[in-house]
Amino acid sequence: MYTSAQQRQFFERSKALLKTDIPSDQSLATAEVTELHELIEYHEWRYYVQNDPVLSDFEYDSLYKRLEKLEAQFPALLSPNSPTQRVSNDLTEDFPSVAHLIPMLSLANSYNAEDLQDFDTQIKKLTLLPEETDIEYCVEPKFDGGSIALVYENDQLMRGATRGNGVQGEEMTNNARAIRSIPLRANFNRRGIAKAELRGEVLIRKDIFKKINKAREAEGLSLFANPRNSATGGLRMKDPQEVARRGLEAFIYQLGYAVDGQNESQLSTFSTHDETIELLGELGFKIPEKERKVCKNITEVTEFCLDWERRREDYPYEIDGMVVKVNSLELQEKCGYTSHHPRWAIAYKFKAKQATSKLLNIDYQIGKIGSITPVAKLEPVQLAGVTVSSVSLHNEDFIQSKDIRLGDTVLVERAGDVIPYIVKPLEELRDGSEQVVEFPTHCPSCATPLEKSEGEAAWRCVNYHNCEAQVLQRMIFHVSKDAMDIDGFGKSYIERFYQQGWLRSLADIYRLDYAAIAELEGFGEKSAANLQRAIDKAKQNPIHRLLHSLSIHHLGKKVSKLIAGEVDHVLDLRDRTLEDFTNIKDVGPVVAENVIDFFAQESNVELLQEMEGLGVNMRQTEADRPQVVGENAPLLGKTILFTGTLQQMGRKEAQALAESAGAKNISAVSSNLNILVVGEKAGSKLKKAQALGSVEILTEAEFLTLMGKN
Numbered sequence: 001m002y003t004s005a006q007q008r009q010f011f012e013r014s015k016a017l018l019k020t021d022i023p024s025d026q027s028l029a030t031a032e033v034t035e036l037h038e039l040i041e042y043h044e045w046r047y048y049v050q051n052d053p054v055l056s057d058f059e060y061d062s063l064y065k066r067l068e069k070l071e072a073q074f075p076a077l078l079s080p081n082s083p084t085q086r087v088s089n090d091l092t093e094d095f096p097s098v099a100h101l102i103p104m105l106s107l108a109n110s111y112n113a114e115d116l117q118d119f120d121t122q123i124k125k126l127t128l129l130p131e132e133t134d135i136e137y138c139v140e141p142k143f144d145g146g147s148i149a150l151v152y153e154n155d156q157l158m159r160g161a162t163r164g165n166g167v168q169g170e171e172m173t174n175n176a177r178a179i180r181s182i183p184l185r186a187n188f189n190r191r192g193i194a195k196a197e198l199r200g201e202v203l204i205r206k207d208i209f210k211k212i213n214k215a216r217e218a219e220g221l222s223l224f225a226n227p228r229n230s231a232t233g234g235l236r237m238k239d240p241q242e243v244a245r246r247g248l249e250a251f252i253y254q255l256g257y258a259v260d261g262q263n264e265s266q267l268s269t270f271s272t273h274d275e276t277i278e279l280l281g282e283l284g285f286k287i288p289e290k291e292r293k294v295c296k297n298i299t300e301v302t303e304f305c306l307d308w309e310r311r312r313e314d315y316p317y318e319i320d321g322m323v324v325k326v327n328s329l330e331l332q333e334k335c336g337y338t339s340h341h342p343r344w345a346i347a348y349k350f351k352a353k354q355a356t357s358k359l360l361n362i363d364y365q366i367g368k369i370g371s372i373t374p375v376a377k378l379e380p381v382q383l384a385g386v387t388v389s390s391v392s393l394h395n396e397d398f399i400q401s402k403d404i405r406l407g408d409t410v411l412v413e414r415a416g417d418v419i420p421y422i423v424k425p426l427e428e429l430r431d432g433s434e435q436v437v438e439f440p441t442h443c444p445s446c447a448t449p450l451e452k453s454e455g456e457a458a459w460r461c462v463n464y465h466n467c468e469a470q471v472l473q474r475m476i477f478h479v480s481k482d483a484m485d486i487d488g489f490g491k492s493y494i495e496r497f498y499q500q501g502w503l504r505s506l507a508d509i510y511r512l513d514y515a516a517i518a519e520l521e522g523f524g525e526k527s528a529a530n531l532q533r534a535i536d537k538a539k540q541n542p543i544h545r546l547l548h549s550l551s552i553h554h555l556g557k558k559v560s561k562l563i564a565g566e567v568d569h570v571l572d573l574r575d576r577t578l579e580d581f582t583n584i585k586d587v588g589p590v591v592a593e594n595v596i597d598f599f600a601q602e603s604n605v606e607l608l609q610e611m612e613g614l615g616v617n618m619r620q621t622e623a624d625r626p627q628v629v630g631e632n633a634p635l636l637g638k639t640i641l642f643t644g645t646l647q648q649m650g651r652k653e654a655q656a657l658a659e660s661a662g663a664k665n666i667s668a669v670s671s672n673l674n675i676l677v678v679g680e681k682a683g684s685k686l687k688k689a690q691a692l693g694s695v696e697i698l699t700e701a702e703f704l705t706l707m708g709k710n
């Protein structure tokens with residue numbers, strides 16, 4: 001339908017227009033209106049027909065609003081064919097088209113608290129209510145799937161249709177029948193309703209979506225980009241059996257039309273939107289329940305929307321915002337409709353999780369054991385409220401399998417707290433200037449040829465001792481919280497001391513000249529003394545920390561502890577065999593080999609001897625002894641989290657105690673948490689746990705009693 005050159009041009013023109021002011025001159029406005037028609041039609045095709053938009057909703061809306069503004073300013077430019085004069089279109093020729101009983105409109109959008117305030121003010125104007133009135137709203141999630149209209153006559157499901165162009169939809173009754181949450185019969189009669197049309201959204205649960213994609217991958221089929229595509233695609237399948245297999249569900253969010261046997265509207269027998277939804281729930285439809293709230297005014301609406309925006313990732317279905325509806329049906333009627341949307345409702349759109357950006361360059365970062373990680377440098381882009389300009393590309397295979405090229409426009413996603421990632425390049429926007437990525441063959445730091453071992457995804461620089469970048473990374477890791485935990489010592493100090501020529505190996509960390517450090521710009525006696533104190537303290541660390549700090553491939557915190565418990569002195573590990581290691585529960589052969597390799601190298605042994613000479617502890621301590629957790633351990637299999645300030649012991653000590661009783665420490669409140677121990681000044685974690693209702697909440701004293709300590 002569109003050539004690649006056209007698509008590129010439309011995309012670039014859209015982006016450019018978004019950055020310019022709206023023209024005030026008639027002839028410029030005329031040209032722009034014509035162009036906006038074309039651009040908006042293109043983006044609607046990408047969204048509704050291809051299910052694969054290239055602009056964020058916010059950008060699309062901005063273009064749309066720009067056209068609306070121009071049409072308001074120059075009424076002569078308003079034509080009946082303008083995209084503003086009709087709702088969007090997802091009609092194809094695959095299904096028979098049917099007229100909706102009443103048009104299925106779209107929604108106006110809002111993006112922040114201020115927009116919601118403006119909406120509330122507007123409602124009061126439309127309903128002639130005084131400014132200080134509290135308007136009641138019903139707020140529900142804005143489900144991100146495909147919309148459907150269902151017609152029931154004499155309690156039977158007669159017809160299912162997609163939204164289509166809003167006036168006409170595509171008839172897909174057999175597919176609707178295949179969706180189990182859509183009742184084939186519902187007792188509307190009991191409310192005197194002979195014929196009804198309901199509106200809802202067809203969705204697929206996120207976990208089921210993942211399973212389907214996994215199965216498709218195993219069968220070598222193409223993958224769905226997201227749950228929305230898989231739901232809208234599912235609705236349009238030719239074979240209803242296939243529809244059933246997709247696990248589609250339908251949430252009903254509106255009773256659009258309801259008449260009795262004499263064709264008299266029965267909607268007036270309800271007073272609120274909430275009541276209509278409640279009835280539909282009673283009749284057996286799937287409705288928003290816990291996720292629907294009647295709010296007493298716009299302030300409560302705003303809080304509810306913001307709260308949901310924070311929690312959207314925990315919800316099992318994709319939602320892209322909330323829908324705010326005037327609750328009173330009488331007030332709704334007073335507000336009325338535009339040709340595009342009801343004036344009594346507005347969508348509050350969450351900040352976009354996906355956006356497009358240009359891949360400017362690729363940095364190759366060298367890890368602490370020499371693994372090379374390609375990192376995409378992007379034109380900065382806003383994602384879910386954060387500016388993103390740097391995204392990991394993981395390894396060469398990732399780049400090749402997605403065919404990511406330098407200069408590509410790429411789709412980037414950042415969902416909740418998840419690290420941002422590149423979904424795919426937009427191949428249709430290429431102009432031929434993009435370059436295939438040539439993965440380096442030599443280390444960007446020391447020029448040693450890169451190697452890749454069997455079964456590993458990463459290329460590695462094998463110049464372990466002399467690659468500057470690697471050594472730096474190992475030192476940075478060595479002093480970090482997870483490893484030797486040297487307070488106040490971080491990346492910037494390491495880099496600074498490295499530049500001074502003071503740091504070349506891990507051992508150098510323990511022979512720093514504090515008098516010289518005090519002389520450095522920005523340091524002084526006090527910070528040098530603080531650093532010395534922190535380093536002296538770290539020298540006494542239990543050996544499991546030291547082991548972990550050595551950056552042995554795959555050797556994590558947990559296995560370091562298990563291994564530390566087996567020896568009196570770190571260098572005793574030299575004599576251990578593969579069997580010795582794998583006999584320890586939870587120690588696998590791969591990490592065991594790596595430890596053996598490490599201690600087989602004389603240079604490593606010398607390094608440790610050097611460190612011991614500088615005062616670093618190499619002997620097992622109390623903290624290294626394996627904790628035997630008996631079957632009767634009081635917290636066996638439980639997850640636990642400490643919050644607030646504990647009075648009788650430090651956080652770490654309490655965590656170790658809980659661990660010795662069989663518990664697992666976790667770091668966030670979620671439905672996976674069993675026990676929350678609350679110290680003084682506990683804050684949001686306590687609130688969240690209380691809200692969940694499933695978490696056992698203990699005071700510090702109660703916890704200690706449980707541990708047999710009080």
Ligand code: IVH
Pocket residue numbers: 104105106107140141142143144146147148163200201253254323342345347
């Ligand atoms: S009410 C006349 N409520 O959002 C009012 N729509 O741009 C029409 N949507 O495609 C919409 N969740 O399918 C409403 N709780 C909800 C919704 C919802 C999702 C979809 C709807 C339409 C789009 C509106």
